[in-house]
Amino acid sequence: MRVLITGVAGFLGSHLADRLLAEGHEVVGLDNFVSGKAENFAHLIGNDKFTFIRHDVSNYIHVPGKVDAVMHFASPASPNPKSPIGYPNLPIQTMKAGALGTHNTLGLALANNARFMLASTSEIYGDPQEHPQKESYWGHVDPISERSVYDEAKRFAEALTMAYHRFHGVNSVIVRIFNTYGPRMHTDDGRAVANFIQQALEGEELTIYGDGQQTRSFCYVDDLIDGIYKLLMSKEHYPVNIGNPEEITIEQFAIEIDALIGKSAGLTYLKEMRFSGDPQRRQPDISRAKEVLKWEPQISLKDGLTKTIDYFKADSK
Amino acid sequence: MRVLITGVAGFLGSHLADRLLAEGHEVVGLDNFVSGKAENFAHLIGNDKFTFIRHDVSNYIHVPGKVDAVMHFASPASPNPKSPIGYPNLPIQTMKAGALGTHNTLGLALANNARFMLASTSEIYGDPQEHPQKESYWGHVDPISERSVYDEAKRFAEALTMAYHRFHGVNSVIVRIFNTYGPRMHTDDGRAVANFIQQALEGEELTIYGDGQQTRSFCYVDDLIDGIYKLLMSKEHYPVNIGNPEEITIEQFAIEIDALIGKSAGLTYLKEMRFSGDPQRRQPDISRAKEVLKWEPQISLKDGLTKTIDYFKADSK
Secondary structure, eight states: OOOEEEESHHHHHHHHHHHHHHHEEEEEEOOOOSSSGGGGGGGTTOTEEEEEEEETTTTTTSSSSOSSSSEEOOSBBBBOTTTTTTTSSSSSHHHHHHHHHHHHHHHHHHHTTTTEEEEEEEEGBBBSSSSSOOTTTBBBBBBBTTTTHHHHHHHHHHHHHHOOOOOOOOOOEEEEEEEESSSOOEEEESSSSHHHHHHHHHHHOOEETSSSEEEEOOOOOHHHHHHHHHHHHOOHHHHHHOSSSEEHHHHHHHHHHHHHHOOOOEEEEEEOOTTOOSSOOOOOOOIIIIIIOOOOOSSOHHHHOOOOOOOOHHHHH | OOOEEEESSSHHHHHHHHHHHHOOEEEEEEEEEEOOOOOGGGTTTTTTTTTEOOTTTTSOOOOOSSEEEEEEOOOOOOTTTTTTTBBGSSSSHHHHHHHHHHHHHHHHHHHHHEEEEEEEEEEGGBSSSSBOOOOOOBBBTTTTSSSSHHHHHHHHHHHHHHHHHHEEEEEEEEEEEEOOTTTTTTTTSOSHHHHHHHHHHHHHHHEEEETSSEEOOEEEHHHHHHHHHHHHHHHOSOOEEEEEOEEEEHHHHHHHHHHHHOOOOHHHHHEOOTTTTTOOOOOOOOIIIIIIOOOOOSSHHHHHHHHHHHHHHHHTO
């Protein structure tokens, strides 16, 4: 297959390219480097089966030759309001990548009679009132909050994808991606995993906001990409959650990372900081992925964290 | 003021043009006639203060000269799956009008340093779990249902409007419009008011789906336009509900219409027909409109229905 990946310079886009190439496919990667990094796919330059096009998905997309699949993974994705590439600081680019980008990539899939995959997100569930979240849950999103730029863009993108499927018969599918960690994640994304590893490597205190009993479910990137690849190859058209259902408290995360690195100054508890719409808890129900894809995460937290810590060490050099 | 109205050939857009012209403003009207009708503004042709541009808001908008306000009212708006102009049958145009149209009109407002108003809708509340709906309610919308094309497009449009307000300082405001009736409404929109009037005028039975105890809140168009005009002239930036909070059962509606026309074959009750996401009940909380705009509906149901029935009679000739 010849597969177009938008956002190929991103954390997930670049791993996806690696996996597709490893499976013998050809990859055309697009990125405009708003939040992606060229280093993430530098190792692919020179590979005959990989082509890179620098392009903003919000503008009309022309790809020479036939494509068999289109995977729309381009979007700022960090909720960190302190990061310059956090979507609170790129609100309009984020909404354009979600709406115009999805419109353009769906058009390309339609013209090529290609399989289409939308990278959606657990953020479409917002601050959920059901745990864990099944794909049938409608979500709980404030349409006008600062955070909503990402959530509403992705909800719009899902609705548009389903409209193209129903109306134009596009062979589409939607993956709802939950929190993921691993090499090439943004080391400064402001979220727990990155913060703890950074602090531990620098011998600082690991800062926990609140009592640390809030939970997260983190999936190691290789597991996630495996689920995405299986979903691409499936005949599924409806949304499928891909993520790790294992819940772990933020405090436990800090303890694990501390133990693996072994040189921090311990844990410290600060006053809780939340910004509007930040969910207290989010956890995938992966029954559909298990049933439809025979997929579930395989990699232990310890193994995943070890590989991630190695990446952070190399990245800081 | 020189005011751009998109969707000027629509039910609300055309009434808005009338009101603005009556107040001494200049109006530039846009429409592509996907769901609007030229008859709705035919009486304005020849008016020096009115200009019409045939244009699809999903494409880049150029308006010669300065505009002081931009009112984005263009969208298919009927939920009727049996109508060719119902948004279930125009899913992609509906999503484009909401996303690309809002992007284009916000860009125009930004370039002109103009007041911007987004015509949003009670549909953003979806199938609400709170009654009546306050502006602070986040809504309950299925992102992937057939009906979601309209709901999610409007939620996206709200989020984008707020992003332009926060990020670019656009002087924007959002009106959430509830069910409205009156002259120039679609006579075949498949909803209760239109159906009952059509049936009563033709001496048929008035068909009620279910037991008729489901309620609706209908606002007469002149009341609605008055609220919208006051909101345009206000300094408000956050969403404001405009609608009639008076709840009335579908059965009571049928009885009122029957009494005013007086030649039907009575009421008949059929098996309830709902399509996915069709709300059982929706009613605006208009506390904010009362407080901020000193607005509330003035026109009685009887007066409103009488004018509407006259329109249906004229329209059928």
